[in-house]
Amino acid sequence: MDQTLFIIGINHRSAAVGLRERLAFADEEIVAALGRLRDSSPAVLEAALISTCNRVEVVGVASDPALAADETLKFLAADRSVERAAFADVVYSSAGPDAARHLFRVGASLDSMVVGEPQILGQLKIAYAQASEAGTVGPILHRAFHKAFSVAKHVRKGTLIGHGAVSVSSAAVALAGQIFDTLKDKTVMLMGAGKMAELTARQLNALGIESLLITSRTFDHAVALARELGGTAVPFSNYKPHLKMVDVLIGSLASTKPVLGPEEFESVIRERRYRPMFLIDMGVPRNFDERLNALQNVYLYDIDDLGALVKRSLGDREREAEKAEQIVELELESFLKWLAGLDLTPTIKDIRYSVERLRDVEMGRHRGWLAQLEPAVRERVELLTHGLTNKLLHRILSGLKHRDNKTLDAAFAAEVARRLLGAELDAQVHDLDDADDDDDTGTD
């Protein structure tokens, strides 16, 4: 039976994190786990294990994908000590073209929680390397993964799927990059203790800024965070004189009314000689009067403004994802063509076997006088016959493989081979050790 790709697993859409974490594998477990999978599941011929926060999947090759999927499920249940009933309902599986499509979509970050996020490709590469190390990669998985990598590359290059900020804090950081040429000489002030505000300050700080000022109603909190981030804590009673030095001001104070209004701010920006100022208001209720945005070179974004940007770039990514899907389909087609080409392998083996058998038979018939020759001469005759059969084989096999412009399907090729070399094939007892397989038909 033909070998085909199968995939089985759970992801962020099908299963809650509570279940995903129970089935997940730590990086260092995976090679050994693949060994156990191979040993326990005879139907699984090749396998790789993808385990990330958002998915646990086994990609494999089998002649009977349904059986292989079943064995894989059993393995997962036993190996992770999770009763099968707990996840049987949320497991998805597919085989053949659907499985290949799934793998390509995963690699292209089309199946990610945040479409277009870049980590998944790296995770897929690691999964492949681990499977290689475990020795569970064969020709089909090898080809499928490499195709998935190249699909991902095409999608990255050909679409804008990875563009745009997709979280509130990264939107704020991206905006800072549109206002300021560099953050190296900028001062960031964090006001308050909101989580998102702190995250934004951390991200800006990580990019390398001149200084980080932290003020909070609870001074101890400001001091602790300042110590952790290498910033300076400023007492809340005395933060206003610092404002003129601040380029990025992040507000998340708990306050019923704005803590900064346009009147007092006017003098601040005059003092800082109208150098641009980015105000990020993450407080609800808002910390900064919205009229501040009207001041010269002041850019005020509140939580909703940032949220709208995120929503927009998510929408952009969805649109780009449609283009990416088309790329996936195109590449899938070429992969399936290759896979169909692999189905020639039995035919190729047959042809090779029968031609070589012809040579052996002829050599046997002439054994008598060949034996009388000097060893050096006999070796030459051997070489000559080998050369002849190899040339002949090469002609036939490359003729078979380079059939792209004509649709010669595998079944037809097998039939032709049978008619031409039928007598030999009927006589053959297929020697499975003659496994000089031809898995180099694919092209990128």
Place this chain on the structure above:
Amino acid sequence: MPMNTLWLLPALACYALSAALFVFDRLSGRTQATGYAVAILGAGVVFHAFDLTARGLQAGNIPVANFAQALSFLAWLTALAGLMMIVRLRLAVIGAFVAPAVTLALGAASLTMSSGRVVLPASLRSVWLPIHVILAILGYTMFVLAASVSIAYLAYESRLKSKRAISPANEGGPSLEKLDRINYRLLGWGFIMLSLAIVSGAIWADARWGHFWSWEPIESWSLAIWVLYAGLLESRLTIGWRGRRAAALTLVVFSLLVGSFVGVNLIFPGKHGGNFG
């Protein structure tokens, strides 16, 4: 029918095509055509350089003998400097202003351009001619580019103020701070060039006619423009006027400059004989 050298038309065609591609990319919010636009602008600069060289060799002087030639020279320098800024400072965004401006300037110049030997009046033949004229044209080039950067600034700024996201394709675009800084530098250099042009013109006038200043329209206008640019720089250095206000004022002064450039040269040609600067 004005005659042109072999190279003028290809140069003009390149500028126009490049302008169309730059503008197309701006309008569509993408950057697909930008690479071609830059390359074609470069080709235009090369063709145009051949044209200027041919005219220069013909005249035995830098080809700035009349208004059209000077305008053509200004267009070339602007295209060249703009191209360098686009490539070196990664400012493709200014292409949508620079390329159309250059196209317009060279188009206008070629309509009035004469071929044959342009004879320079004897009164103007002097070593001061190239110095004075090149300084003036360099100054104007800086001001054109400052205006283009200011337009980009105002466009980006209004997006940021109104919280319209910048399209993903333009994520790599210049920041406001960068545009503002470049604007300031261009204004600074333009101002220095204009100052030197005025001084060199005065020295030349003193040597030729015995007086530094004759209150010709072009001279008065240049002085007015000089004062305005001085004020623009002064306001930044003292009050700190930068960003939006600086960009807007740059455009105001630039439009006055264009007005004086075109108006004075065409309507009141004095001893500058239809030559600006």
